[in-house]
Amino acid sequence: MPILVHYSEIGTKGGNRPFFENKLVENIRKSLGARNSRRLYGKILVEAEDSKDNQRILQHIPGIAHFSPCRVVGPKLDEIRGAVLGAAKKSRAKTFKIESSRSDKAFAYNSLQMNNILGECVRTKTKKKVKLENPALTIFVEVDAKQAFVYTEKIRGIGGLPVGTAGKVVCLLSGGIDSPVAAYSLMKRGCEVIFVHFYNYDEKAKQAKKRKIEEIVKTLNKFQLKSRLYMIPFLELQAELVKHVPPRYRMLIYRRFMFKIAEEIMRSEGAKGFVTGDNIAQVASQTLENLNVIYEATRYPVFAPLIGMNKNEIIEIAEHIGTYKTSILPYEDCCTFLVAKHPETRATIEEIREMESVLEIESMIKDAMKRADVNAL
Numbered sequence: 001m002p003i004l005v006h007y008s009e010i011g012t013k014g015g016n017r018p019f020f021e022n023k024l025v026e027n028i029r030k031s032l033g034a035r036n037s038r039r040l041y042g043k044i045l046v047e048a049e050d051s052k053d054n055q056r057i058l059q060h061i062p063g064i065a066h067f068s069p070c071r072v073v074g075p076k077l078d079e080i081r082g083a084v085l086g087a088a089k090k091s092r093a094k095t096f097k098i099e100s101s102r103s104d105k106a107f108a109y110n111s112l113q114m115n116n117i118l119g120e121c122v123r124t125k126t127k128k129k130v131k132l133e134n135p136a137l138t139i140f141v142e143v144d145a146k147q148a149f150v151y152t153e154k155i156r157g158i159g160g161l162p163v164g165t166a167g168k169v170v171c172l173l174s175g176g177i178d179s180p181v182a183a184y185s186l187m188k189r190g191c192e193v194i195f196v197h198f199y200n201y202d203e204k205a206k207q208a209k210k211r212k213i214e215e216i217v218k219t220l221n222k223f224q225l226k227s228r229l230y231m232i233p234f235l236e237l238q239a240e241l242v243k244h245v246p247p248r249y250r251m252l253i254y255r256r257f258m259f260k261i262a263e264e265i266m267r268s269e270g271a272k273g274f275v276t277g278d279n280i281a282q283v284a285s286q287t288l289e290n291l292n293v294i295y296e297a298t299r300y301p302v303f304a305p306l307i308g309m310n311k312n313e314i315i316e317i318a319e320h321i322g323t324y325k326t327s328i329l330p331y332e333d334c335c336t337f338l339v340a341k342h343p344e345t346r347a348t349i350e351e352i353r354e355m356e357s358v359l360e361i362e363s364m365i366k367d368a369m370k371r372a373d374v375n376a377l
């Protein structure tokens, strides 16, 4: 049974609409390996097996509002009637309604007439009763100039916009709960996300430890298919910082360095902004004062989609997208390396700049980048 896909916000994109639609078709094709996906007027017909696996894949593709396994027949009343009756007979529901629509106004019947004719047919040929409010079965009929679609199920997608339509962003990905959720939020708005992770273990420990980070990225691949993950060594740089920066300011300076280093990746990838899992006042580095100090390190916009959410709301999404169980596995983030028990909560840019003035920032960035590696996942 083919699958009829309805998208969410693309319809409002005016002259850019074909661009958004083509991107969604491409993303669906790549995800399902379904070569026969076709753009129709306002929807996409996917010629793929209606299996649970395929349904799960479609449920995670940004841009899809909902989709339905459907029967496709000619735009003729008797063919539609046959398909509607077939769908009705397949169901054990005792009550039903018909919900028709036509995009081709040349079709001889309007939607109200179709509802009546098809409803009457089902009522007389089965034992089902018409019930307009909360029926056990709704049979949907959509007619356009070339064909008609009949279906009984609307499976919800995640909505938003197709990945690749909004440009690239660089996600600062920690091993925690928040940043993967933040990355997902921007994928849902059409961004392709490039991942950057800073680690402070040595090369020997790396293979075992980086698996957790890779697992998170792979889990997020169900939304954008493939990702690049930059792994940046941070241990030597931190050791250097520790010599010059008092414990209560270290976290802030670490995070400023992360932005400065990731800017290199931003430029080489042609990305246009950062995404972080920051959330106001969740930890000491996330007071408004400190966020000012941290974000001042970069001239690019920093998007923090979780900024006003509550922790339980974030966890709910993390569970929903499948990253939570990996995020809670033990993993020591480099942000905690030799920082004070009571870190500064109201740092000023002036004092931070002064501390940084004694550092060889350019060469520290270059050195970290030289030893960075990029993984295609």
Ligand code: ATP
Binding pocket: 171, 172, 173, 174, 175, 176, 177, 178, 179, 180, 196, 197, 198, 199, 258, 275, 276, 277, 278, 279, 282, 283, 285, 333, 334, 335
């Ligand atoms: P998370 O759950 O995402 O780790 P958090 O609430 O624990 O966030 P912090 O650990 O202070 O807060 O990190 C704030 C943000 O800084 C993270 O969401 C992430 O974007 C970035 N960040 C922290 N540690 C790293 C790291 N090792 N590599 C890359 N980015 C990081």
Ligand code: MG
Binding pocket: 174, 175, 176, 177, 333
């Ligand atoms: Mg963290």
